[in-house]
Amino acid sequence: MTLFLCPILGVSFSSTMASVVPVAYQGNTSLAVADWLNKGDNAWQMVSATLVGLQSVPGLVILYGSIVKKKWAVNSAFMALYAFAAVWICWVSWAYKMSFGDKLLPFWGKAGPALGQKFLIKQAELPETTQYFHNGGVETAMVTPYYPMASMVYFQCVFAAITLILLAGSLLGRMNFKAWMVFVPLWLTFSYTVGAFSLWGGGFLFHWGVIDYSGGYVIHLSSGSPALLLLIGSVGPRSTKDRERFPPNNVLLMLAGAGLLWMGWAGFNGGDPYSANIDSSLAVLNTNICAATSLLVWTCLDVIFFKKPSVIGAVQGMITGLVCITPGAGLVQGWAAIVMGILSGSIPWFTMMIIHKRWTLLQKVDDTLGVFHTHAVAGFLGGATTGLFAEPELCALFLPVTNSRGAVYRGVGGVQFLKQLAGAAFIIGWNIVVTSIICLVIKTVIPLRMSEEQLTIGDDAVHGEEAYALWGDGEKYDSSKHGWYSDDTHHSKIATGVTQNV
Structure with missing residues (x-):
């Protein structure tokens, strides 16, 4: 009789006993459990996707509907809800494969549906992600997580959706809803998919080694950078009365939405290793460290300079911390997450509270929720600091380009920092050009701005509904x-x- 050692129980048992294993752990228990399926990874990926989805619905729906003036509560919440639904249909119809499918151009994938069962039940793979050395040898194998394509499509869709919803935050209180209905699919198709493929799906920035762990560039810099162009040139500012006084209609509900956003970020950053592994654990921990630090710094600055701790300011600081850590969440050490939190709680505060109020050009910009500062500035800051603090051993756990490291670790770190700046420049440039073209096209058919009557009345004129009776x-x-x-x-x-x- 053969004896086996059980290290957990510290005892030996016979081969006849070894066959007594719970059915759930015997491998293939049904046709729905393939040899390659890792149930833990699949469960975590779907949970992560759901957490990110909850950031949008109800998270940002509640936050947007509460942080604005009462007369815009319905419109603001509905802009977020509509974008979430519209992105879903566009994503599975053509946009997923433009972001993560076969290469069409160095920065774009081939459009195609992600709806057929043969595609969705096979093992997930990102076909353009095999990384090669200069001599043609394989440096890093193609990304092939141990769960089905359906989980991958789901996970990536909620990222695309929240990007449009974040962008909407700069346009609240004046964009024509019908124009927004057209803008969402166009911007998703011609802007978001390019950034996603270039940095995540196997495009030229991915293979060059630009680091964007979970969307500091693809999501936050993208959603913040076109806002200026939209606001200055196309949609214009809110009504004068709204700009002069725009109090939140429900601060407590605003905090509830912000709380969902914070807790949902565990899926945002924790799901991007595409596995429930040690890197995902580190990413979640760093996310909370940076967000907490940033919130505290922002609040302290409010107290020092304005003599009062602002709840809205605290939420802004929380958001900038979450955004800043996103490009390097699983690649930096805890001390670096604190440093990034200090920077994200102070630099965007300075650009929003000081520079924005003193620079004539920015004074003309009516960014309702300060998306430029909280997402574009913080996203760029996060990408740049990742180029400084990315730790070599942690990089080896995640990145396809071997020997990657931040500048403080010397070696090729200085080059990495320059790559981060170049990657940001591409995302900003592409979004400005594409967004301006989209706005010009829409304006030929639908006004981008609400009528004066709608701007005066608000939700009742736009939707025939009001938030409170x-x-x-x-x-x-x-x-x-x-x-x-x-x-x-x-x-x-x-x-x-x-x-x-x-």
């Missing part, structure tokens, strides 16, 4: 007729002293 069950008071009235979708009727539902 101030007079009980939806009744409103008509001061000109000294009476109450109630709306339905067809008509309303004035009634003096009482409410009539028509």
